[in-house]
Amino acid sequence: MVAPSLKLQDLIEEIRGAKTQAQEREVIQKECAHIRASFREGDPLHRHRQLAKLLYVHMLGYPAHFGQMECLKLIASPRFTDKRVGYLGAMLLLDERQDAHLLITNSIKNDLSQGIQPVQGLALCTLSTMGSAEMCQDLATEVEKLLLQPSPYVRKKAILTAVHIIRKVPELSNIFLPSCAQLLHERHHGVLLGTITLITELCERSPAALRHFRKVVPQLVQKLRTLVTTGYSTEHSISGVSDPFLQVQILRLLRILGRNHEESSEAMNDLLAQVATNTDTSRNAGSAVLFETVLTIMDIPSAAGLRVLAINILGRFLLHSDKNIRYVALMSLLRLVQSDHNAVQRHRPTVVDCLQETDASLSRRALELSLALVNSSNVRAMTRELQAFLESCPPDLRADCASGILLAAERFAPTKRWHMDTILHVLTTAGTYVRDDAVANLTQLIAGAQELHAYSVRRLYSALAEDISQQPLVQVAAWCIGEYGDLLLEGNCEDIEPLQVEEEEVLALLERVLQSHMSLPATRGYALTALMKLSTRLRGDNNRIRQVVSIYGSCLDVELQQRAVEYNALFRKYDHMRAAILEKMPLVERGGPQVDEEAKESKAAAKLSEAAPVPAEPQASKLLDLLDLLDGPSEDAQHPPPLDPSPGGALVQLLDLPYAPPPPAPIPSLKVFEREGVQLNLSFIRPPGTPALLLITVTVTNSSGGDVTHFICQAAVPKSFQLQLQAPTGDTVPAQGGLPITQLFRILNPNKTPLRLKLRLTYNHFGQPVQEIFEVNNLPVETWQ
């Protein structure tokens, strides 16, 4: 005879009494053994108690799968206490992935049709929590019958179950459409809330339902008006606002109904203004309603005055003392910055103040918003603020801040010199966090600004002399000193105080960089090449340089060794060509972020002499070549690999947005691929502002009976193009015309050469992996001309 089992309370007491993790595990394992034994014996009286204990243990994180069949038995039992625990267990332990879950369908069906109200409630609850698609299909009609039951308790739950069913099986929404209209006349707030949620769900899933429900906009407006103007009511008032949850939900539904629809929006305008002005925002409930109102105003095509009102409300929120409200305001302003840029600009000073917040979430939002607000008129002031922020901000925000400042500087720099100063400042403060192409961009910039050569080489030299640890800075400085070393030694430059630099100092500095353990191999390469270039620029003799170069001839790093050996050869056998080879570099066109500047050097050298050993610097491309598909028209096998969106994805895309709203250009779209119902379409857009840019939207549709999963599309273009793939909207296309995947390609074609595009698709269809590689023919001429 087994000892009487513990009650749940006692078990909890015991577990709480355990002093260590190991003790707790012991207690639980002992108890689980008891529970398992009891289940095996099949004791009906205490089953519910055992399962309750098992559920508690499950919540603490221990495996509890052996209780699943017991749930079924308990649900089938006629006693209410059993059913209650059984359903609870079903909700926690059974889900779609377990095979056993379908077995409760029958019990639920019985309980729904014949049970008393609490039992019906339990069954509905369970169905709405863990109902799988098959269960929903079987039980949908039962649920629909319960929608019109007299008792509000059951109706409430039935509505929520209907919401879940529609989420799982959208095709069943037609069953619930007719009842909605009747349910809207409810007075019971609980049922009303459920109905609004149901309608919201229906409208989100199907445009037909959306059109159908636009008719009820006046009714909703009326309801909301009564709520707002109603005085205090004991049942529903929370800190002075009557049923804020219902208000928020109605506002959300109005937002969905009013989107892109003039008529409905007009009906709502007065009401929204009324809610916005009358709601008391001293407590959180009121602020929540006001926030939802603002979101709604911004989403529907509302009157201009209303929009201004909304932005002013957000501005007021920004000055609020409560952090939550400020956070919410910053987030919404971020969403609005593209559409109502000028209105948001008015609040710029407040936003900049928020940068000083100690709270991490707030300062991140403030940073994103500040970066989005930079435009040509305020760029100097904003950059100063952002630079101040960069110095004090936490490390995880530094990368975003640095890239943001650099991008803003690039777009809006009033003068080249200011641009250079800004980049220099960013490099010295947060050098390790900048993106890889910053170096290339800066060298490009300096090379292009003839008048700034002297200035820039001097600034960089002083910066380098102070600190050789920031790698990007060191790289740029080394390059610059190499190119313009003669200007450095000349001694006078109007813009900064005259700096007397000796040749020996310069060489010593570069040697320090070479030897420092902090320097990356790439940096060492830069320094070595710079030393070589100085051999022609400086007037002294080159013994020191020759010495250094010959030492590195036996360096362990292959790259450095190769360079040193070749430079050595330049000194010895080909001295007469040295000056010509090491001339100043011509300005290269903007090759794009991934072209290494060493490649430019090799091109220049190749032009000058074929006999001399061309320092064939291997392309130190930092991005892996994903596809080596296109053997382009030229022999050089290297071509720009597709660039994945950078890790600071959200930030970069945000800054991209004001610059790429593509106005529709009438280029015919192209169907490029079709196989067993899976179709790939390309549509093209040439934004008028940037003649070299082509945007391709790839759309994948699936009209077959099987789902397409793990869909990946890769592309390759000839060498002279640059391709950028943005992240696709997903990797699954459901069967029978499910939601298609779209992906955006950006192609830059500065030379206007004919476009060739090769695509590679991999996906799973009907359970089989499929791989397709093909070239896109018949590209319309307008895409590249």
Added chain:
Amino acid sequence: MIKFFLMVNKQGQTRLSKYYEHVDINKRTLLETEVIKSCLSRSNEQCSFIEYKDFKLIYRQYAALFIVVGVNDTENEMAIYEFIHNFVEVLDEYFSRVSELDVSFSTTVLHSTRHRVKPEAEPIDELPKTCSAGEPQEACCLTDDSFRGSVSTPIC
């Protein structure tokens, strides 16, 4: 969409957990400890919304208990904040001045209450609850289970 609803105390012991999307059981404990760590590291002046991986955490502290709700970004954060408080008030009415002990010992009741307080559809009053219009925050106090009875810490 609410992803999960947790009540965790300061030592990291879970008093109530409900996941609205499937999460593996061993990942759950990990998630709970990480969440409570991020909540504990915040001070009183910081805002109650944390961005964690790809969703947001909205938390409120009641004495030694944290109630954390994880949502994705379609939700109105302040409405959820209000919702958390509403839930606590419902518990308060039911247990008449609820404490962490009540929460620990009545898991079945808590689950039933929470089931009636569904995601998106916000609280639907199951238990007859009259929300006092006056100062609901002060009316509900959770006592820390280490000081029996006296200390009532008003909520953040």
